[in-house]
Amino acid sequence: MGHNLQSGERLRPIDLARAHGLSTQAVRNYEEAGILPAAARTPHGYRTYTPLHGRALGAFLALVRGHGHRAAASIMRAVNEGAADEAFRLLDESHAQLLEDRRTLRAVEDALRDLEPDTTQSTPSGTTFIGPLARGLGVRSATLRKWERAGLVRPRRDPRTGYRVFDEADVRDARLAHQLRRGGYLLEQIAPLIAQVRSAGGLQPLEAALTGWRARLTARGRAMLTGAAELEAYLRDRGGAVVWLM
Template identity: 80%
Template sequence: MGRNLQSGGRLRPVDLARGHGLSTQAVRNYEGAGILPAAERTPHGYRTYTALHARALRAFLALLPGHGHQTAKSIMRAVNQGAVDEAFRLIDESHVQLLEDRRTLQAVERALQDLQPLPASGTGPEGMFVGPLARQLGIRPATLRKWELAGLVHPRRDPRTGYRVYDEADVRDARLVHQLRRGGYLLEQIAPLITQVRSAGGLEPLEAALSDWRDRLAGRGRAMLTGAAELEAYLAGGA
């Protein structure tokens, strides 16, 4: 898709920057990264922008909250290079990820329905070793060991081999940690939730975290709509 750099009046870098609360260096960086079309130059070498560049900048800034910096940058670069289908593919991938995150949230909420107080007795002789559990979750064994160091899981040691053994409660906690990590929570944020679940003193903290997660997913969805509208304005205005 060709870009008509003559559309609209002339804008200095500072005009474009001030209009969006940015520094002039940020505008130059965006141009250098391909987020904005290449600027024309005056006979003295100064950059000049147009309304097209302003639309491109608005589109990029609108795409950021829903897609993240790297994907938003890739979308704009694809559009500016004429690869609009690639831009649409990237957008589709973001929507797929959002849908997967929603399904993950639903899985966590379903998991809550089955959470029960831990039995007072000790752990039984059966359980899962670190390798099979890691494969089940799709993570590395080192990740499970990291969670153990953070106090999120408490596997026992097999008395004969010394290997870690995860009982049913450990497996439940590991799955819950994995789901919350996918939701963007840090280990230090997850720790008190797991402790609360483990002690069976109430699920309010976990429910509050899930409510926050749900709100953030809704925010991403709305941000994607806003980004799509600004991108369409850019595509229509630059056609």
């Protein structure tokens, strides 16, 4: 928290807002959303908060950095409603998603590392056809047609013959898809990864993007640790303060 709030201290909305760099309206909004426990009211109807509200606000803001605003709000609402098990389930879901994101990153990194030199038979113009490409990858032509329907490769059609023509980018996408399929990934999981390669402009720019991706996952994991510590402190304080707050 931004400053030391002594036990039993009564706080105005502005006190909580200043301690956390927020507006008073944001504090009121968080209370109305169930992120903070309900505030007591003075005889004139003014809200009064306690150090426990400050702890709740600190926990919420810490959770946002690791879990996102929606999940953090749901976690805090569950805690404030006395549904701790639901809060823990939501935390588990976020951790499971982070683990899945790490696995996806690893799969892409492995696929890039394991890409072998191109052995397909290409024409001098840098294009190839479905048969040579399938043989180079060790798959059937039907597999490449299936990948095309799933959006993993996007060959153009020769206007004279109607044959599929794979350019260098198509070959790259096919080889990356092949590596990911060997890693056990489903077509619907591979499609967005191939889209990232295309939007990055190839494999080299994607490698730089992966470095940033890895850093973001690390930062998210550390933020989750901080959020867990703040939430545990709130749960501990809440357990000893529920009676006098009600």
